[in-house]
Amino acid sequence: MANPSGPSLAQAPDPTGDPQFVTPETGLTAAQVAERVASGRTNDTGSATSRSVWEIVKANVFTRFNAILGALFVLILATGSLADGLFGVVLVVNSGIGIVQEYLAKRKLDRLALLNAPTTRVVRDGQVVEIPTIEVVADDLIELRTGDQVPADGELLAATGLEINESNLTGESDSIPKAAGDKVMSGTSVVAGTGRFPAAAVGPHAYANKIAAEAKKFTKTHSEIQSSVNTLLKYITWVVIIALPLQIWSQYRVIGDQGWREVVIRSTGGLVGLVPEGLVLLTSVAFLLAAVQLTRQQVLVQELPAVEGLARVDVVCLDKTGTLTVGDIIFEDLLPLDAYDENDLRAALGALADDPNANGTLKAVADAVPAPSGWNRRTTIAFNSARKWSAATFEDARGTWVMGAPDVLLSDDDPIRGKVSELAATGRRVLLLSNTDAALSGQELPAGMVPRALVVLAEQVRPDAKDTLDYFKEQGVAIKIISGDNPTTVAAIARRVGLEFDDDGFVDARTIGEDAEELREIVEKTTVFGRVSPEQKRALVNALKMNGHVAAMTGDGVNDALALKDADIGVAMNNGAQATKAVAQLVLLDGKFSHLPSVLAEGRRVIGNVERVANLFVAKNVMSLIAIVSAAVASMPFPFLPRHLTLVSALTIGIPAFFLALGPNKRRYVPGFLKRVLRFAVPSGVIAGVVVLVSYLLAKNEPALKALEASGQCRAPEGGTAILNTVCWHPGTAATIALMTTFFWILIVLARPFRMWKAGLIAALILLTILAFWLPMAREFFNFEISSTLLWESLLVGAVGAVLVEIVYRTAPAMRAAQNA
Numbered sequence: 001m002a003n004p005s006g007p008s009l010a011q012a013p014d015p016t017g018d019p020q021f022v023t024p025e026t027g028l029t030a031a032q033v034a035e036r037v038a039s040g041r042t043n044d045t046g047s048a049t050s051r052s053v054w055e056i057v058k059a060n061v062f063t064r065f066n067a068i069l070g071a072l073f074v075l076i077l078a079t080g081s082l083a084d085g086l087f088g089v090v091l092v093v094n095s096g097i098g099i100v101q102e103y104l105a106k107r108k109l110d111r112l113a114l115l116n117a118p119t120t121r122v123v124r125d126g127q128v129v130e131i132p133t134i135e136v137v138a139d140d141l142i143e144l145r146t147g148d149q150v151p152a153d154g155e156l157l158a159a160t161g162l163e164i165n166e167s168n169l170t171g172e173s174d175s176i177p178k179a180a181g182d183k184v185m186s187g188t189s190v191v192a193g194t195g196r197f198p199a200a201a202v203g204p205h206a207y208a209n210k211i212a213a214e215a216k217k218f219t220k221t222h223s224e225i226q227s228s229v230n231t232l233l234k235y236i237t238w239v240v241i242i243a244l245p246l247q248i249w250s251q252y253r254v255i256g257d258q259g260w261r262e263v264v265i266r267s268t269g270g271l272v273g274l275v276p277e278g279l280v281l282l283t284s285v286a287f288l289l290a291a292v293q294l295t296r297q298q299v300l301v302q303e304l305p306a307v308e309g310l311a312r313v314d315v316v317c318l319d320k321t322g323t324l325t326v327g328d329i330i331f332e333d334l335l336p337l338d339a340y341d342e343n344d345l346r347a348a349l350g351a352l353a354d355d356p357n358a359n360g361t362l363k364a365v366a367d368a369v370p371a372p373s374g375w376n377r378r379t380t381i382a383f384n385s386a387r388k389w390s391a392a393t394f395e396d397a398r399g400t401w402v403m404g405a406p407d408v409l410l411s412d413d414d415p416i417r418g419k420v421s422e423l424a425a426t427g428r429r430v431l432l433l434s435n436t437d438a439a440l441s442g443q444e445l446p447a448g449m450v451p452r453a454l455v456v457l458a459e460q461v462r463p464d465a466k467d468t469l470d471y472f473k474e475q476g477v478a479i480k481i482i483s484g485d486n487p488t489t490v491a492a493i494a495r496r497v498g499l500e501f502d503d504d505g506f507v508d509a510r511t512i513g514e515d516a517e518e519l520r521e522i523v524e525k526t527t528v529f530g531r532v533s534p535e536q537k538r539a540l541v542n543a544l545k546m547n548g549h550v551a552a553m554t555g556d557g558v559n560d561a562l563a564l565k566d567a568d569i570g571v572a573m574n575n576g577a578q579a580t581k582a583v584a585q586l587v588l589l590d591g592k593f594s595h596l597p598s599v600l601a602e603g604r605r606v607i608g609n610v611e612r613v614a615n616l617f618v619a620k621n622v623m624s625l626i627a628i629v630s631a632a633v634a635s636m637p638f639p640f641l642p643r644h645l646t647l648v649s650a651l652t653i654g655i656p657a658f659f660l661a662l663g664p665n666k667r668r669y670v671p672g673f674l675k676r677v678l679r680f681a682v683p684s685g686v687i688a689g690v691v692v693l694v695s696y697l698l699a700k701n702e703p704a705l706k707a708l709e710a711s712g713q714c715r716a717p718e719g720g721t722a723i724l725n726t727v728c729w730h731p732g733t734a735a736t737i738a739l740m741t742t743f744f745w746i747l748i749v750l751a752r753p754f755r756m757w758k759a760g761l762i763a764a765l766i767l768l769t770i771l772a773f774w775l776p777m778a779r780e781f782f783n784f785e786i787s788s789t790l791l792w793e794s795l796l797v798g799a800v801g802a803v804l805v806e807i808v809y810r811t812a813p814a815m816r817a818a819q820n821a
Contacts, residue, residue, distance in 0.1 A: 021139055022198075023139045023140075023141050023198035024141075025123075025141075026123065026125065026126035026141075027122060027123030027124045027125065027126065027127075027140065027141040028124055028125075028137070028139060028140055028141070029124070029125055030124070030125060032139070033124065033137055033140075036137035036138050036139070037137060040203075041137055041138040041202065041203070042134065042135065042136065042137050042138075042202060042203055043133055043134050043135065043136040043137070043151060043152060043199075043202045043203050043206070044134040044135075044203060053103065056099055056103055057099055060095045060099045060281070060284075061095050061099075063280065064233075064237060066091060066095065068240060068271070068275055069088070069091045069272065069275055070088075070091065072268045072271055072272060073088035073091065075264050075268060076088070076264070076265065076268055076642065078264070079261040079264050079265055080261070081261070081265055095281075104292075118132070118133040118149060118151070119131060119132055119133060120132075120133045120136050120142060120148070120151045121142070121143040121144075121145070121148070122136060122140045122141060122142050122143065123140075123141040123142075123143060123196070124140070124141075128143055133149075133151045136151050136152055136199055136202055137199070137202065138199055138200075138201075138202050139198050139199060139200075140152075140198065140199045140202075141157075141196060141197075141198055142154070142196065142197055142198070142199055143194070143195075143196050144162065144184075144190045144194060144195045144196070144197070145190060145194050146190055146191065146192055146193065146194075148189065148190045149187075149188070149189050149190075150164070150184050150185060150186055150187065150188045150189065150190070151186060151199075151202075151206075152186050152199035152200070152201060152202045152206050153183070153184070153185050153186050153199070153200055153201040153205075153206050153207050154183070154184060154197040154198050154199050154200040154201070155181065155182070155183055155184075155197060155198075155200065156178060156179065156180050156181060156182050156183075156184060156195050156196070156197045157180060157196050157197055157198065158180055158195060158196050159178050159179050159180055159182070159193065159194070159195035159196075160193050160194050160195070161192055161193030161194070161357055161359075161382060162177070162178045162179075162190065162192065162193035162194060162195040163175040163176065163177050163178065163190070163191050163192040163193055163359065164176050164178050164184060164188050164189070164190060164191070165188060165189045165190075165191045166185070166188045175191045175192065175359075175360070178193075178195065184197055185207045186201075186206040186207050187207065191359070191360050192357075192359045192360065193357075223305030223308050223309065224308065224312065224607075224671075224673050225283060225305075225308055225606070225607060225610050225611075225673060226283070226305055228614075228673045228674035228677070229279060229280065229283055229610075229614065231674060232276070232279075232614070232618060232674070232677075233276070233279075233280070236274065236275075236276060236621055239274060239621070239625060240271065240274050240275065243271065243274060243625060243628050244271060246628060246629070246632055247267045247271055247628050247631075247632075247638070248263070248267045249632070250628075250631055250632035250635070250638075251263045251266045251267045251631070251637065251638060253635065254631075254635055254636060254637055255637050265641060265642065266637050266638040266641075267638065268642050271624075272624075272642050272645055272646075273620060273621070273623065273624025273627070273640075273645045273649075274621055274624045274625060274628075275621075276617040276618070276620070276621055278613075278617065278653070278654050278657060278658075279613065279614060279617040282610070282613050282657055282658060282661040283610050283661075284304075285661065285662070286605075286606045286609060286610055286661045286662065287304040287305065287307055287308070287606060288304065289662060290307045290602040290603075290605065290606050291304055291307060293602060294307070294595075294598065294599060294602055297595055297598050298588065298589040298590040298592065298595060299586060299587070299588060299589065299595050299598065299599055300574075300586070300587040300589055301585070301586060302584065302585055302586065302587065303585040305585075306569055306585030306586050307599065307602050307603050307606055308603045308606050308607055309550075309552075309568055309569040309585065309603065310552060310569050310571075310586070310596065310599045310600050310603045311600055311602075311603025311604045311606070311607055311669045312550045312568070312603070312607075312669050312671075313477060313550045313551065313552040313568065313569055313600075314476065314477055314478065314549050314550050314551075315477065315478045315479075315480060315544050315549045315550070315551045315552070316472060316477055316478070316479055316480070316551075316552045316553075316554065316596075317480045317481075317482050317537075317540070317541060317544070317551060317552065317553045317554070317563070317567065318479065318480070318481050318482070318554050318555075319481075319482060319483055319554060319555040319556065319560055320459075320481060320483035320485055320490050320493060320494075323462075323465075323554045323555065323556065323573065323593060324461060324462060324465050324481070324493060324494070324497055324593075325459040325460055325461055325462060325465075325493060326459075326460040326461075326462055326591075328360065328364065328459075328460050329360065329361065329364045329429060329457045329458065329459055329460065330364055330367075330368070330457065330458055330459075330460045331364050331365045331367065331368035331369065331455070331456075331457055332428065332456045332457060332458045333455075333456040334346060334349060334369075334433075334453050334454075334455055334456070335419075335453055335454040335456060336452065336453045337416065337451050337452060337453055337454065338450075338451075338452065340452050340453070345433065345452060345453050346369055347372040347375065348375075348398070348401045348433070348435065348452075349365060349369050349401075349403070349433060349453075349455065350365075350366070350369040350370050350371045350372050350375075351371055351372055351375035351377075351392070351394060351398075351401070352365075352390070352391075352392055352401050352403055352433075353365040353366035353369060353371070354366060354371035354375075355380065355382070355390070355392070357380075357382045358383075359382075359383045359390075361383065361431070361457065362383060362390065362403075364457060365455065365457075374396070375394050375398060376394060376395045376396070377392050377393070377394060377395075378392075378393045378394060378395050378439070379392065379393040379439065379440040380392045380393075380440075381440055381443060383404075387404075387408075387443070388404050388405040388408045389402055389403065389404020389405065389408060389409060389445070390402070390403055390404065391403075391440055391445075391446070392440075393439045393440045399435050399436060399437045400435060400436050400437070400438060400439060400440055400446050401433065401434070401435045402433075402434045402435070402436075402445065402446070402449060403431050403432070403433050403434075403455060404431060404432060405431065405432070406420045406430060406431070406432040406454075409432045409434055409445075409449065409451070410432065410451065414451075416432070416451055416454075419454065420432075420454065423454070423456060424488070424489075425488055425492065426492045427458065427459070427488075427489045427490075427491075427492025427493045427496065428456050428457065428458050428492075429456075429457040429458065429459075430454055430455070430456055430457070431454070431455040431457065432451055432453075432454060432455070433451075433452050433453045433454070433455050434449040434450055434451050434452055435449070435450060435452055436448040436449050436450060459493060461493065461496055461497055462592075462593050464592055464593050464594030465497045465593055466497045466498045467594065468593050468594050468596060468597060469497055469498055469499065470498060471597050472596075472597075475600070475668070478549075479499060479527065480523070480526075480527060480528075480529070480540070480544070481494050481499070481527065481528045481529065482529045482532050482537050482540055482553075482563070483528075483529065483530055483532060484530075484531065484532055484533070485530055485531070486530055486531065487506050487507060487508045487509075487528060487529070487530025487531060488506075488530070489530070490506065490528050490529075490530045491505075491506040491528045491530070494506075494527065494528050499527060499528075501527040501528065504525070504526075505525075505526060505527040505528060506526065506527060506528035506529070506530065507522065507526050507528070507529055507530070508530055508531050509529050509530060509531050509532040509533065509536050510531050512536070513539075514533070514535050514536050514539050515539060516539040516540075516542035516543045516546060517543070517546070519536075519539055519540055519543040520543045520546055520547055523540050523543045523544055523547070524547060534560070534561075534562055534563070535562070537553075537555075537560060537562070537563035538562040538563045538565075538566050540563070541553055541563045541566050541567045542566055545566075545568070550568045551567050551568050551569075552567055552568060552569040552570070552571060553566075553567035553569070553570055553571070554570075554571040554572070554573075554593070554596075555570075555571075555572065555573075555580055556572060556573040556580055560572075560580055561580050564580060564584050569585055569586065570584040570585050570586070571584055571585070571586045571587075571588065571596065572584035572586070572587050572588070573587075573588050573591045574587055574588060574589045574590065574591055586599060601666065603669070604665060604666060604667060604668065604669060605663075605664060605665040605666070607669055607673070608665035608667045609660055609661045609662070609663060609665050610661060611673055611676065611677060612657075612660045612661070612750045612751070613653075613657035613660055613661050614673075614677045614681070615677055615680055615681045615684075615746070615750050616652070616653045616656070616657050616681075616746065616747065616750060617653060617657070618677055618678070618681035618682070618685065619680075619681040619682075619684045619685040619688060619743070619746055620648075620649065620653055620685065620688075620743075621685065622681060622682050622684075622685020622686060622688075622689065623685045623686075623688040623689045623692065623739070624645075624689075625685075625689070626685065626686055626688075626689020626690065626692070626693070627639055627640070627689050627692050627693065630689065630692075630693045634693070634697075636696070636697075636700070639692050639693070639696040639731065639732050639735040640692075640732055640735060640736065641732060641783065643781070643782055643783070644732055644735075644736045644782065647736070647740075647769075647772060647782060648736065648739055648740055648743060651740070651765045651768055651769050651772075652740060652743040652744055652746070652747055652765070653743070653747075655765060656747055656751075656761060656762070656765060659757075659761055660750070660751065660758075663757070663758075676812070679812050680808060680809065680812050683808045684746050684805050684808055687742065687801050687804045687805055687808070688739060688742045688743060688746070688801060688805075690801070691738045691739060691741075691742045691797055691798055691800070691801035692735045692738065692739050694738070694797050695731075695734045695735045695737070695738035695739075695793075695794045695797045695798070696731045696732070696734060696735040697731075698734065698790070698793060698794075698797070699730075699731035699733070699734035699735070699786070699790050699793075699794070700731040702787075702789075702790060730783060730784070730785050730786070732783075733773075733783075733784045733785055733786040733790075733794075734786055734790050734791075734793070734794040735794075736782075736784070737773070737786070737791065737794040737795060737798065738794045738795070738797040738798035738801065739798065740769055740798070741794075741795055741797075741798025741799060741801065741802060742798045742801035742802050742805060744762070744765075744766060744769075744802075745801070745802030745805050745806065746805055747762060747765075748762060749805060749806065749809045772784070
């Protein structure tokens with residue numbers, strides 16, 4: 001069979017090298033290798049699996065909100081009120097957790113990537129050594145053996161029975177025989193024989209890496225979570241910019257006579273509440289821990305948002321070879337064609353397969369049919385892809401046996417061809433076993449061949465493929481098979497793994513175009529596409545995206561790389577081409593398709609949990625804005641000290657958000673993340689803000705407090721400030737109690753459906769809240785003072801707020817549907 005790659009796959013030598021250099025038979029010397037490494041002529045493309053340590057530190061420390069909180073923390077320190085600077089400690093802890101979590105995840109992911117790094121055999125200083133593929137240098141003498149991936153481009157110096165599978169480049173599953181002088185390309189694999197060639201193009205100049213580089217351009221996995229959170233942060237930034245002067249002005253106008261320290265402390269209390277300091281951290285940590293969890297299941301996450309992405313996918317496009325099938329063939333059956341004894345046929349087949357130079361087909365037969373004793377070879381003709389048959393003459397009058405392609409061994413009008421066609425239509429590969437008494441002579445077929453049996457082989461379907469496809473069907477995810485193989489064969493294998501479609505459900509892609517717009521209609525109604533070119537794979541994926549689908553693409557060949565790049569999520573098999581793994585967001589390290597449901601589950605967990613915690617943070621931001629505006633309009637001090645909001649944030653938002661973000665969550669993905677968050681968090685935050693205002697004003701206007709103020713007993717002590725005077729109760733205490741009551745109900749709503757661990761978590765947090773108001777040391781630290789009458793009054797105001805929050809939740813069907821999906 002002719003090489004389908006032809007001149008279009010030809011690769012010019014590495015332009016950085018010396019075109020006059022000739023690699024000696026002993027390979028490069030250590031000095032020559034060092035010179036090429038120094039000049040950068042290696043196979044290292046510079047791709048990294050994770051961020052550097054410095055990038056991790058920068059991403060977690062130098063953020064806009066850390067800058068805002070850091071500036072406010074410095075101002076609080078200047079006032080001398082260290083208790084109100086607790087949020088600064090939280091700021092440091094948040095950044096520290098983010099750095100440590102990402103660094104630990106980086107170590108695990110980098111170690112996993114290193115353990116799975118490919119290796120290559122090269123000849124150096126006359127010795128064959130095995131080195132990491134990225135350490136191959138230009139002009140290295142590379143040795144190829146069965147099962148190897150070709151790591152660079154070059155021209156063969158020697159080859160013995162060498163056959164290369166170029167399906168990674170062309171989509172054709174048939175192997176191509178290679179001889180000295182033929183070109184070999186990176187990204188292909190050796191299926192038989194051996195060979196040696198000097199590396200003419202390495203690293204970014206190699207064909208496969210050029211495709212990978214092209215596929216990597218301008219790509220970034222879309223994350224609805226990250227996009228929505230970034231939108232929220234943009235809005236919140238503008239709110240902070242507008243609220244900052246308003247808060248400072250209003251507090252100076254109301255309590256300016258009490259000194260600048262009082263103004264700074266009260267102003268800071270409102271501004272701290274506007275900053276969602278933990279939201280970005282928890283989103284990142286949720287992604288990271290999901291990625292680490294997946295590594296334990298042999299899934300390497302190369303882009304963290306991909307964990308979420310697969311949960312949003314509604315169409316999965318699969319390549320047949322290497323995805324639905326293992327890529328190897330297996331012996332399935334031996335069908336006698338005449339009265340010849342089947343045991344004798346099996347003995348002959350086993351003897352023929354017992355060939356020291358067996359190709360993949362003979363090895364598959366040998367694995368299933370043991371070689372008989374007493375069958376000694378006299379003459380052998382090895383299998384050749386161009387000849388399409390192999391043969392052997394045996395001693396003791398056992399004759400000559402030939403196995404090969406029926407279209408070569410049978411005449412055009414032989415009725416056996418009908419049976420062969422029937423079997424081929426089911427996706428099987430059929431070979432003919434014939435024999436004759438004539439001995440082999442030269443490389444020609446012997447005369448007098450008599451067909452004895454059909455040897456039926458089948459591609460080895462992955463044992464997990466059917467269950468995985470059934471799972472996606474249950475989840476409402478459509479499946480499209482997109483392959484470079486014969487459409488009839490692909491359709492037959494698709495049916496074997498449980499896909500259901502009629503005769504119009506598969507198509508030969510050579511009959512359709514390559515324009516994505518033109519393919520939009522056919523891609524919706526067709527399940528199986530055969531003879532698909534790499535460009536068509538890309539166009540089909542884009543057609544699905546044009547139709548509003550979120551598409552994932554799985555594959556293992558270089559010919560899949562561009563489609564994987566354009567898909568919303570690309571999934572590669574670890575035994576596939578390096579170019580494919582380079583552009584994929586997920587790599588299945590053990591090649592098991594069955595891991596995809598686990599990735600889907602992790603994505604659902606991340607989406608569902610981040611949505612919960614986003615509601616908490618946004619509700620707090622809205623509450624703080626309402627409180628700031630109310631304080632300005634009502635000409636009153638801001639209701640809280642910074643330490644009060646630190647307590648509220650820690651017990652009703654920060655601590656529970658951490659556990660809720662990392663807990664299990666099996667709900668299905670429902671679009672509309674940001675809309676649902678705003679639909680619930682904004683009105684809930686408004687309710688909480690009104691609760692704060694009402695409870696503060698009730699406490700402030702309490703007759704007993706007014707009498708104490710009139711008598712002068714609530715005047716600030718010498719050298720102190722009014723907010724530190726514990727003689728009188730403080731309206732801020734009442735506002736804090738009411739706010740925590742309402743916010744605990746927001747937490748209860750968002751924690752649904754309940755589990756024991758959630759109930760235990762909330763109960764523990766409520767207990768801590770009670771202790772903060774009851775223990776004398778805690779009361780003094782938080783400056784909590786309140787009468788029993790106001791205590792119950794504040795709890796009642798908070799309970800009314802909780803009821804209103806419940807009403808908001810029950811009138812938000814989209815949110816409830818998503819939470820219970």
